[in-house]
Amino acid sequence: MDAYELLFRHVATRVPAELTHRVGVTALRAATPVLPAPSADVAPVEAMGLRFANPLGVAAGYDKDAEGVRGLARLGFGAVEVGTVTARPQPGNPRPRLFRLPADRALVNRMGFNNAGADVVAARLAALRQRGAGTVVGVNIGRSKTASDAVADYRYSARVLGPHADYVVVNVSSPNTPGLRDLQGVDALEPLLAAVRDEVGATPLLVKITADLDDAGVDAVADLALAQGLDGIVATNTTVARSDLASAPDVVEAAGAGGLSGAPLVGPARAVLARLRARVGERLTLVSVGGIDSGAEARARLEAGATLVQAYTGFVYGGPAWPRRVLRELAAS
Numbered sequence: 001m002d003a004y005e006l007l008f009r010h011v012a013t014r015v016p017a018e019l020t021h022r023v024g025v026t027a028l029r030a031a032t033p034v035l036p037a038p039s040a041d042v043a044p045v046e047a048m049g050l051r052f053a054n055p056l057g058v059a060a061g062y063d064k065d066a067e068g069v070r071g072l073a074r075l076g077f078g079a080v081e082v083g084t085v086t087a088r089p090q091p092g093n094p095r096p097r098l099f100r101l102p103a104d105r106a107l108v109n110r111m112g113f114n115n116a117g118a119d120v121v122a123a124r125l126a127a128l129r130q131r132g133a134g135t136v137v138g139v140n141i142g143r144s145k146t147a148s149d150a151v152a153d154y155r156y157s158a159r160v161l162g163p164h165a166d167y168v169v170v171n172v173s174s175p176n177t178p179g180l181r182d183l184q185g186v187d188a189l190e191p192l193l194a195a196v197r198d199e200v201g202a203t204p205l206l207v208k209i210t211a212d213l214d215d216a217g218v219d220a221v222a223d224l225a226l227a228q229g230l231d232g233i234v235a236t237n238t239t240v241a242r243s244d245l246a247s248a249p250d251v252v253e254a255a256g257a258g259g260l261s262g263a264p265l266v267g268p269a270r271a272v273l274a275r276l277r278a279r280v281g282e283r284l285t286l287v288s289v290g291g292i293d294s295g296a297e298a299r300a301r302l303e304a305g306a307t308l309v310q311a312y313t314g315f316v317y318g319g320p321a322w323p324r325r326v327l328r329e330l331a332a333s
């Protein structure tokens with residue numbers, strides 16, 4: 001156990017998870033100028049016409065408002081997926097809304113897309129591009145809670161944010177915006193993806209799906225992605241399932257509703273990845289996310305067909321040295 005893990009173990013029982021996160025992002029911004037540049041032990045990845053310095057990215061939700069991109073690049077990440085950003089700024093759900101399940105190396109969140117909104121994030125990304133982000137920057141967009149017309153809402157975000165993104169991800173898989181996951185059905189998804197494609201033009205476009213789709217649902221999204229000329233799929237988001245957890249039932253119950261992330265997602269995320277790769281062959285970029293917490297697991301995903309990998313919860317438990325450790329392990333594997 002390193003110093004961060006020891007500290008985390010003590011802090012975890014006393015400080016609300018969201019406050020720890022806020023402090024972490026602020027510290028990252030402050031430390032960016034003095035962080036050493038990442039080393040290049042792992043082979044770069046060419047995908048979607050982009051060059052990723054390495055295959056390990058930060059999953060959406062960690063840097064929702066594009067505040068810490070350069071710092072995250074310095075920690076070693078080959079990509080940062082900012083967002084989810086919605087057309088309008090919104091506060092998200094009431095706190096507390098982020099919980100730790102340490103016995104499972106998992107988190108439960110019901111953040112509800114708290115973010116500064118497309119206009120503010122677009123301005124930040126424009127400034128970032130001027131200075132050089134130091135990494136590939138994806139932008140993940142979602143539906144505003146109060147939007148009555150989902151297509152128009154996503155269209156606005158795509159128009160405003162697309163010009164500042166290396167790639168765009170349409171998120172239809174978070175469990176914390178009522179009705180959002182219904183957009184994963186092909187009838188709803190088709191016009192949505194067409195509208196976003198129309199706005200972003202040649203910018204690579206991906207869709208992000210949940211771990212909770214059944215096999216037919218995964219196949220349907222894969223087929224639609226191919227039919228609509230998408231560039232890739234990000235799989236998976238969190239799960240609403242609570243099966244086979246090591247945490248005591250009262251701890252799980254106290255966390256309440258929301259998306260479960262971390263180690264319990266390993267099985268579902270692997271299964272969805274295998275199914276997608278079998279279905280689409282080499283035609284799409286697949287970004288595997290869910291429970292990756294070591295170089296060995298990252299390697300396993302790459303060997304199972306992932307083009308790139310991402311993590312959130314493993315990074316939270318592992319701390320600032322975690323990306324470099326994973327990259328070291330990857331290089332040695």
Ligand SMILES: Cc1cc2nc3c(=O)[nH]c(=O)nc-3n(C[C@H](O)[C@H](O)[C@H](O)COP(=O)(O)O)c2cc1C
Binds near residue numbers: 060062109
């Ligand atoms: C606190 C928290 C907030 C998240 N917010 C978003 C989000 O805004 N958009 C999104 O697409 N995924 C979001 N996610 C899901 C992650 O991007 C990722 O798909 C999921 O956590 C599984 O990966 P992991 O096991 O490495 O955490 C969030 C996850 C967590 C833990």
